[in-house]
Amino acid sequence: MKKIFTAFLAISLLGIVLIGCSTSSFNIKSKEVSTVKLSYFIDFHRIPENFIKIFDDEKDIKGIIDAINNSEELEGDVDIDGADYNLHLYFNDGTTKVFYLWIEESYTGSIMEIENTHTLYKLSNNSAEKLREILKK
Numbered sequence: 001m002k003k004i005f006t007a008f009l010a011i012s013l014l015g016i017v018l019i020g021c022s023t024s025s026f027n028i029k030s031k032e033v034s035t036v037k038l039s040y041f042i043d044f045h046r047i048p049e050n051f052i053k054i055f056d057d058e059k060d061i062k063g064i065i066d067a068i069n070n071s072e073e074l075e076g077d078v079d080i081d082g083a084d085y086n087l088h089l090y091f092n093d094g095t096t097k098v099f100y101l102w103i104e105e106s107y108t109g110s111i112m113e114i115e116n117t118h119t120l121y122k123l124s125n126n127s128a129e130k131l132r133e134i135l136k137k
Contacts, residue, residue: 025073026121028089028097030058030065035090038135041083044117047098048086053135060134065089067131068099071111071121078112078120085135087111103128103135 038053055061064087083100090096100117103109109128111121123131 026069026071028065028069030062032091032093033061033065033089034092036061036064037088037090039086039088041086041100043082044100045114047088047114051088053137055134055137060137063130063134067109067123067127068111068121070127071123074110074120074122078118080110080112080120083112086114103131105132 034056036055037051038055039048039051042048055064068087080102083102084104085101087099087101088096089098098114100112100114101109102111103123107128108125109123109131111123112119
């Protein structure tokens with residue numbers, strides 16, 4: 001009986017650890033996004049409507065959404081300079097979600113939801129590279 005309890009406890013703790021180590025809280029489905037628009041960042045909580053690029057190709061949208069979904073939440077307080085861009089996701093149901101995007105050649109990249117400026121997400125090196133390629137189109 002003691003072995004069964006110990007095994008149950010070990011499995012339960014492993015499950016808690018795995019849940020606690022989830023990479024991103026985003027589960028955006030690329031098929032639900034009709035368009036992604038890019039604008040230069042001006043100021044926090046100010047969303048410009050002068051877009052510099054518009055992406056409506058399924059492959060580009062999937063690449064952008066994959067980068068967001070595969071991002072990893074960073075722990076700690078967020079104190080960061082202004083972003084490089086705003087990423088505007090337009091969904092098929094008429095809703096919109098906006099992210100701040102930091103992406104440079106020498107840095108992997110980060111994103112932040114405009115509604116939650118207390119949490120920053122780091123893009124993986126692979127996702128950042130793919131995102132740079134898409135943004136250069």
